[in-house]
Amino acid sequence: MSDFSQEEKVAIAAVKRASILTSSVFEKLVKNETLVKGDKSPVTVGDFAAQAVISTILHNAFPNDPIVGEEDASDLRVESGKAMKDRIVALANEALTAPLTQGEDPAWGVGPGKERTADQILEAIDRGNYPGGSTGRMWTIDPIDGTKGFLRGEQYAVCVSLIVDAKVQVGVIGCPNLPVDPAEPSKGVGCIFTAVRGKGARQIAFSSSSPGADGATISLSIPQTLELKDLSFLESVEAAHSSHSFNDRVAAILNVQQPPTRMDSQAKYACLARGQGGAYLRMPTGVGYKEKIWDHAPGEILVTEAGGIVTDSRGEPLNFGLGRTLGENYGVIAAAKTIHGEILAAVQKAQNEAKAKV
Numbered sequence: 001m002s003d004f005s006q007e008e009k010v011a012i013a014a015v016k017r018a019s020i021l022t023s024s025v026f027e028k029l030v031k032n033e034t035l036v037k038g039d040k041s042p043v044t045v046g047d048f049a050a051q052a053v054i055s056t057i058l059h060n061a062f063p064n065d066p067i068v069g070e071e072d073a074s075d076l077r078v079e080s081g082k083a084m085k086d087r088i089v090a091l092a093n094e095a096l097t098a099p100l101t102q103g104e105d106p107a108w109g110v111g112p113g114k115e116r117t118a119d120q121i122l123e124a125i126d127r128g129n130y131p132g133g134s135t136g137r138m139w140t141i142d143p144i145d146g147t148k149g150f151l152r153g154e155q156y157a158v159c160v161s162l163i164v165d166a167k168v169q170v171g172v173i174g175c176p177n178l179p180v181d182p183a184e185p186s187k188g189v190g191c192i193f194t195a196v197r198g199k200g201a202r203q204i205a206f207s208s209s210s211p212g213a214d215g216a217t218i219s220l221s222i223p224q225t226l227e228l229k230d231l232s233f234l235e236s237v238e239a240a241h242s243s244h245s246f247n248d249r250v251a252a253i254l255n256v257q258q259p260p261t262r263m264d265s266q267a268k269y270a271c272l273a274r275g276q277g278g279a280y281l282r283m284p285t286g287v288g289y290k291e292k293i294w295d296h297a298p299g300e301i302l303v304t305e306a307g308g309i310v311t312d313s314r315g316e317p318l319n320f321g322l323g324r325t326l327g328e329n330y331g332v333i334a335a336a337k338t339i340h341g342e343i344l345a346a347v348q349k350a351q352n353e354a355k356a357k358v
């Protein structure tokens with residue numbers, strides 16, 4: 001049985017290259033480089049190019065593994081998408097052909113001379129079309145999680161996971177805009193969070209040459225001594241993505257004294273894993289939306305390996321074996337082991353109150 005160290009190494013390299021790409025795209029992004037998808041959500045040249053880069057690297061390193069990726073290239077294959085396509089191909093090639101860094105292997109399809117054709121870049125994006133399922137290996141890619149945060153210049157995350165037989169085994173989250181040290185934000189931004197099942201969770205500073213090389217890697221553990229009154233719920237910025245008012249009620253039931261911390265993307269899971277906030281609450285705003293596996297798989301393993309528990313509002317683990325989504329939406333509750341049960345009970349109490357009102 002693999003110890004998944006090679007998978008982690010490849011995923012970190014892919015997330016790092018894609019994160020450098022997305023940071024540089026933000027500096028240069030122009031208005032006509034963003035599309036609105038069928039579900040009204042935004043997607044930028046950065047999302048497409050980052051998915052192409054990650055998919056190319058994963059496919060070169062693990063040619064038999066299927067990929068569940070958020071984006072697909074259909075909008076780029078039509079005449080109206082040509083300008084965007086050209087830009088995406090240039091950005092992806094720039095990221096793929098950048099010089100090799102320590103630990104990277106040219107067999108992963110990276111380094112000088114590794115340009116791809118436009119067709120190969122579109123193919124790499126579309127390789128993310130795997131429907132998912134309960135058996136075998138599969139990767140997930142969310143090339144930019146929190147695209148709205150990315151466009152606002154706030155938090156977003158580049159997210160990759162490896163799922164084997166419905167269980168997440170490796171998770172890597174790149175947060176280009178996240179302070180390396182929350183206590184001293186002036187120390188700089190840009191971190192990668194990584195976890196392997198049974199082997200713990202770590203934070204690596206972007207500036208570090210490779211994991212563990214220069215003391216810029218820290219092991220993550222969620223403090224188990226936090227009192228409920230000191231919690232600050234980590235929650236979505238977008239009110240449409242998770243119910244703020246429901247969280248307010250849960251906070252009142254638990255006598256939480258701190259205001260919530262609103263942050264886009266799986267940076268919330270990453271911050272929880274390194275001891276910020278104390279809990280992540282994501283309850284549905286209405287019926288119908290199904291959470292996507294790429295929005296939670298890396299976060300689930302990161303928090304679990306840091307000593308937390310991630311469940312839905314029934315107290316059940318998230319089920320990554322149902323396809324591209326988590327199935328019916330029962331929300332997400334993530335917190336330290338010591339307080340997860342009390343938060344779950346408060347969520348269920350708030351749900352019962354809401355039911356009694358209708």
Ligand SMILES: Nc1ncnc2c1ncn2[C@@H]1O[C@H](COP(=O)(O)OS(=O)(=O)O)[C@@H](OP(=O)(O)O)[C@H]1O
Pocket residue numbers: 041070142144145146147148149235236237238239240241242263264265266285289292295
């Ligand atoms: N209605 C609804 N309910 C719940 N979740 C939704 C909904 N619509 C979208 N999404 C997904 O939310 C992802 C963004 O993550 P967050 O909600 O944590 O960030 S944010 O603060 O709201 O920006 C976002 O991920 P990205 O598309 O990768 O940005 C979506 O997959």
Ligand SMILES: [Mg+2]
Pocket residue numbers: 041042043070147
């Ligand atoms: Mg999206």
Ligand SMILES: [Mg+2]
Pocket residue numbers: 142144145146294295
């Ligand atoms: Mg997402």
Ligand SMILES: [Mg+2]
Pocket residue numbers: 047070142143144145146147
């Ligand atoms: Mg996304």
